[in-house]
Amino acid sequence: MMAKRLATILPDVTFEEALEITKIHSIAGKLKANRGLITTRPFRNPHHTATINSIIGGGRTPKPGEISLAHYGILFLDELLEFNKSTLEILRGPLEDREITISRINSTITYPCNFMLVASMNPCPCGYYGDLEKQCICTPYNIQRYLNKISGPLLDRIDIQIEVKPVKYEKLEKVNKVETSEEIRKRVNQARNIQKNRYSEENILSNSELTPKLIEKYCELKEESKNMLEVAFKKLGLSVRAYTRILKVARTIADLECTKDIEVKHIAEAIGYRSLDKKYINREDINEQNINK
Amino acid sequence: MLSNVKSIALNGLEGILIEVQTDIGTGLPGFEIVGLPDTSVKEAKERVKLAIKNSGKEFPSKKIVINLAPADTRKEGTYYDLPIAIGLLLAQGIIRKNDLCNTAFVGELSLDGKVNSINGVLPICIEAINLGIKKIILPKANVMEASVVKNLEIVGVKNLKETIEYINGEKYIENTNIDINKLFNKQTKYNIDFSEVKGQENVKRALEIAAAGGHNCILIGSPRFAERL
Numbered sequence: 001m002m003a004k005r006l007a008t009i010l011p012d013v014t015f016e017e018a019l020e021i022t023k024i025h026s027i028a029g030k031l032k033a034n035r036g037l038i039t040t041r042p043f044r045n046p047h048h049t050a051t052i053n054s055i056i057g058g059g060r061t062p063k064p065g066e067i068s069l070a071h072y073g074i075l076f077l078d079e080l081l082e083f084n085k086s087t088l089e090i091l092r093g094p095l096e097d098r099e100i101t102i103s104r105i106n107s108t109i110t111y112p113c114n115f116m117l118v119a120s121m122n123p124c125p126c127g128y129y130g131d132l133e134k135q136c137i138c139t140p141y142n143i144q145r146y147l148n149k150i151s152g153p154l155l156d157r158i159d160i161q162i163e164v165k166p167v168k169y170e171k172l173e174k175v176n177k178v179e180t181s182e183e184i185r186k187r188v189n190q191a192r193n194i195q196k197n198r199y200s201e202e203n204i205l206s207n208s209e210l211t212p213k214l215i216e217k218y219c220e221l222k223e224e225s226k227n228m229l230e231v232a233f234k235k236l237g238l239s240v241r242a243y244t245r246i247l248k249v250a251r252t253i254a255d256l257e258c259t260k261d262i263e264v265k266h267i268a269e270a271i272g273y274r275s276l277d278k279k280y281i282n283r284e285d286i287n288e289q290n291i292n293k
Numbered sequence: 294m295l296s297n298v299k300s301i302a303l304n305g306l307e308g309i310l311i312e313v314q315t316d317i318g319t320g321l322p323g324f325e326i327v328g329l330p331d332t333s334v335k336e337a338k339e340r341v342k343l344a345i346k347n348s349g350k351e352f353p354s355k356k357i358v359i360n361l362a363p364a365d366t367r368k369e370g371t372y373y374d375l376p377i378a379i380g381l382l383l384a385q386g387i388i389r390k391n392d393l394c395n396t397a398f399v400g401e402l403s404l405d406g407k408v409n410s411i412n413g414v415l416p417i418c419i420e421a422i423n424l425g426i427k428k429i430i431l432p433k434a435n436v437m438e439a440s441v442v443k444n445l446e447i448v449g450v451k452n453l454k455e456t457i458e459y460i461n462g463e464k465y466i467e468n469t470n471i472d473i474n475k476l477f478n479k480q481t482k483y484n485i486d487f488s489e490v491k492g493q494e495n496v497k498r499a500l501e502i503a504a505a506g507g508h509n510c511i512l513i514g515s516p517r518f519a520e521r522l
Contacts, residue, residue: 002490002500003512008483009504015477019441022415023306026438029412036437036476061369062305080511095509106367109305117509127515134515157509162499164514167492180488184501191505206507252506273499276513 002164003076003118007043008181010073011192017072020112024071028064042073044115048082052090062102062109067094070115080119081149088154091117095157098209116208117158121150130163156241159208159249161276191255207252212244219247225267232271246270294318296383299397300376301417301424302368308420310397312362313373315380320356326377328361331369340402341378348406348453350387357381372411375400375430378453379460388460395427406453410434418442430456440471 013021022038025031031038046055046066057065067075077083094100098114123129124143129136138146195206202214210218221229229246232238238246247262250270254262294317302309324338345352359377361368376398382388399417401409414435419442421429428446431439436449448466450456458464487497496512503510 002493002496005485005487005490006500006504008486009501011504015473018477019415019419022438022441023419026415027303027306027413031412031415031438033410033434036471037441037473039477039479061367107304111305116503116507118503118512119510120512120514122515123513129515131515158511159506159508160499160503160510162496162510162512164493164496164512178488178491179497181483181486184487184497184504188501188505195506208507208509248506249502249508252502252508256502256505273502273510276511 003074003078003120004043004045005181006076006118007041007074009184009188010041011185011189013039013041013072021072024064024068024111028069030069042070043076044070044074045076045078048077048079050083050087052084052087055087056090056094056100057102057111058104060104061106062104062111064111065100067091067100067113067115068111071112072114073116074118075115077117077119080121081146085149085151088149089151092153092157119158133166152241155276159245160273162273163275187256190258191252194255194258195252207248207255210248210251215244215247219251219262221247221262221267225262225264228264228267229271232267236271236274238271238274242274246274249273294384294386296380298376298380298383298393299426300373300399301397301421301426301429302366302370302372303413303416303420304366306416308417308424309363309366310424310426311366311368311373311376312360313376313380314360314362315377315384316358316360317353317381317384318356318358322354322356324357324359326359326361328359328364329367330361330373331367333371334361334368334373337371337374337377337402340374340404341381343404344374344402344406344453345378345381347404348457350382350457351385353381353385370411371401371409372399372417374402375408375453375456378402379456382457388457391460391462393460395425397421397424397426397429398431399429400432400450402453408432408450408452408456414438415441418445418447421445430459436469437471440469441473441476443473 018037018039021042025038044066055066057063057068094113095117099110099112101108101110124136124138125146126137128134129138129143250262250266253266253269296315298313300311300313302311326335326338342352361373379388379398399411401411403409410432414431415438418429418439422445430448430450433449433451436447439447446468449469450459455464459466
């Protein structure tokens with residue numbers, strides 16, 4: 001479970017964050033006895049049968065749902081496409097506003113929900129589309145229908161798309177030293193601190209929260225990088241929404257390296273994290289295959 | 294024989310000061326709670342009655358009316374068991390009049406008089422300060438959680454009897470002093486680690502970036518590697 005291990009490399013919580021996390025868990029009755037403060041970022045992974053109310057919160061007097069319990073932590077949705085479409089679409093607002101207002105007959109309550117969405121999915125119903133060793137047996141129509149379950153606006157809010165490729169046997173055999181979570185977390189903390197200092201006047205905490213206006217201010221590109229992005233944009237047929245995502249992610253990559261300016265290599269790496277756009281959503285290749293058949 | 298005890302209700306993360314007003318008067322014996330109580334608050338009647346009896350105190354056989362003010366806010370949960378019991382004992386004179394105007398009570402009672410833990414103690418304590426409360430008496434089991442809050446005197450009680458003795462000045466309950474910094478710096482150890490994942494360097498790198506910038510991310514893979522996601 002790689003996503004589960006993501007929790008181990010998240011930046012350390014500040015006291016204020018710990019207080020907020022504990023508050024919500026306390027209201028929800030999820031605080032263990034004799035546990036003072038929750039000092040780790042929460043990791044919530046609701047099953048895909050979860051209802052809308054359990055995700056956003058509800059009840060006659062609304063209680064916090066999964067998104068609020070994941071406040072300052074991770075909401076992991078395994079098998080994303082197995083979730084109800086309406087359940088997924090409901091995440092749009094909270095992802096943008098970072099809080100949720102629930103109105104019920106007795107009261108209207110606002111809970112914070114500044115969470116990081118992590119999802120996993122198969123590329124097609126049989127699961128082997130894009131696999132080099134095993135043949136995919138799905139029809140293009142089926143693949144399209146399967147992927148249509150995530151809407152554009154939701155995808156719009158996901159910055160990084162990663163394809164997980166199989167591990168070669170030789171790699172499994174090798175016993176070279178692998179980085180521990182602690183080593184990675186050190187770098188993550190450093191990058192977060194850079195962001196915190198940079199945005200101290202903007203009322204945001206991380207690059208993911210950058211608005212278009214702030215992107216213009218903080219993600220300025222040099223001529224060389226601009227050209228690179230332009231070429232990629234045209235050649236790969238990236239969407240407009242991909243453009244801002246790439247800039248945000250490139251900013252983070254630069255922060256990880258502690259460099260002030262966004263360089264060409266940062267942009268190049270960020271473009272690499274748009275695989276869903278290129279390969280699955282702009283489905284010209286599939287359509288071509290369809291015609292050839 | 295009128296008494297007034299304070300408690301705190303939560304509406305989401307926002308606190309509301311609740312006054313538990315108790316009147317014991319003449320008339321047909323009865324026990325009434327007004328002020329928009331829901332079922333769990335109405336049931337407090339039985340819990341309070343038996344908790345008082347089983348703590349060795351007398352439950353008056355008179356007409357008792359309890360009002361939870363403000364009366365237009367719906368009351369929910371078991372927070373009010375303890376303040377209702379204290380209000381009753383105060384009106385009877387079992388608890389000698391004391392200066393309780395800056396003190397709030399929250400807690401659920403069980404039939405034997407034990408004070409059980411409740412949910413939402415931390416937001417209650419934080420809001421208590423904003424509402425001008427100086428001291429809060431709450432279940433012992435919730436003390437750890439509450440002690441994070443500064444500038445508020447926190448008293449954890451085990452049972453109703455102990456609470457009565459404490460207010461009457463017959464028993465001393467030590468304030469729980471917890472070093473917040475120590476509590477905060479207590480590192481939680483994970484029993485999983487990234488070093489257990491072999492290969493997949495590109496995925497690890499992407500997750501590192503996601504963590505560093507707080508980016509939402511999606512992992513796409515065929516079922517053969519699903520267990521590695």
